[in-house]
Amino acid sequence: MSVDWLLQILGMTRDELKMEEEFLKRFRVQKAAYLLKYLGVRPFTKYDFSLYIHGPYSPELAREYYLERSEEPQVPAISDDKLELLNWFINHDERWLEIATSILMIRERYPRIRSEEMLSILRLSKPWITREEFEKILSELKSKPHLKL
C-alpha cells in the first residue's frame, strides 16, 4: 500500500505505470520515492537506489509498482511538514528532479563534500548541467531544513 499511497499523491495508477510510453510517470515515482527514503520515511527506506541514467533509481521499487497490487501492507507514517516538502519537491519539472535527486544522492555518499566538488562529480555524467542551474537548485534544497544540506 505504500506504493499505492505514493501513486495517489502523484495522481497516477499502476496501470498507467505499466504502459511503456509513460516513462515520465515512472521517473516521477522513482524520484519521489528516493526523496522519501532520503527523509527516512518508512517503508521507503528499504529500497536501494543507485545513481542511474536519470538520477537515483531502484529496480526493487520498479518491480513493486509493476505488480498487480502491493504485497507491502504498510502505510507510511509521514509528518505534515515532510508531506509538504514532498509536494513541493514533486511539483518541479523532470530536469530539476534529476539534478536535485542526484545532488542529494552524492551528498549522501560523500557527506562532507563541497559544492564545487559536487558539481564536478555531477558533470562527469551530466555534462549539460550549467553552474547557474546547479547553484540555484542547491540553494533551493538548502532552504529546506529537512534535507540537512
Next chain:
Amino acid sequence: MTRQYYYLDTNYILAYLAYKHPEHFKNVDINPTESRLANSVIGYLTPEKIKMPLFVLAELVTQLKEKNAFVGIDLLIGYFEIAMIKKEDLKKFVEALKILIKDERLEVMDGIIVAHAISSYECAGLLTFDDLLISSRSIKNANEKINGSEGIVITSDPRSK
C-alpha cells in the same frame, strides 16, 4: 588532436549488441532500457566517433563466454575501431591508474578502463551504465589531476537535455 572519440565500457557494448542482435542474447539478462539508450546514443554520436578499448574487448569476450553467448568475431569487432594506449599517453595512464587503484570500490579492470579513457589524448568520454563509475570521487580526482578543467565525461548519455 582534439578529443573526438567516445570509448565504450563493457556494459555499454553488451547493451548495444543485444539491441542489434537480440537473437544472440535471448538467455542473457540485459536491461532493455539500457539497450535502447545505447543504440540511441551510439546512433546519435555515430559509430565513427566511437572506439572500443582493447581492455573492453578482452572483458567482453570473457563475459560473453560466461553467459554462453557466442556472437562470433565479425559481430564482436565489426562495429568499432579498437583503441589502444598510445606511447605518449602511457605516463598519464600510469598516473591515473595509481589514483584509481587506491579506491577499493573500483574493480581493477574498471580502474584500467577508466585510466585509459582519462589518459587518452583523443577520448572525449567513456560511455557506461556503471553507477560506481559515474559518481566516483576518485575518478573525478584522477580526471582533474590529469586533464585539469578539460577532462572527459563518464556517462550513459552525453546529450544535452
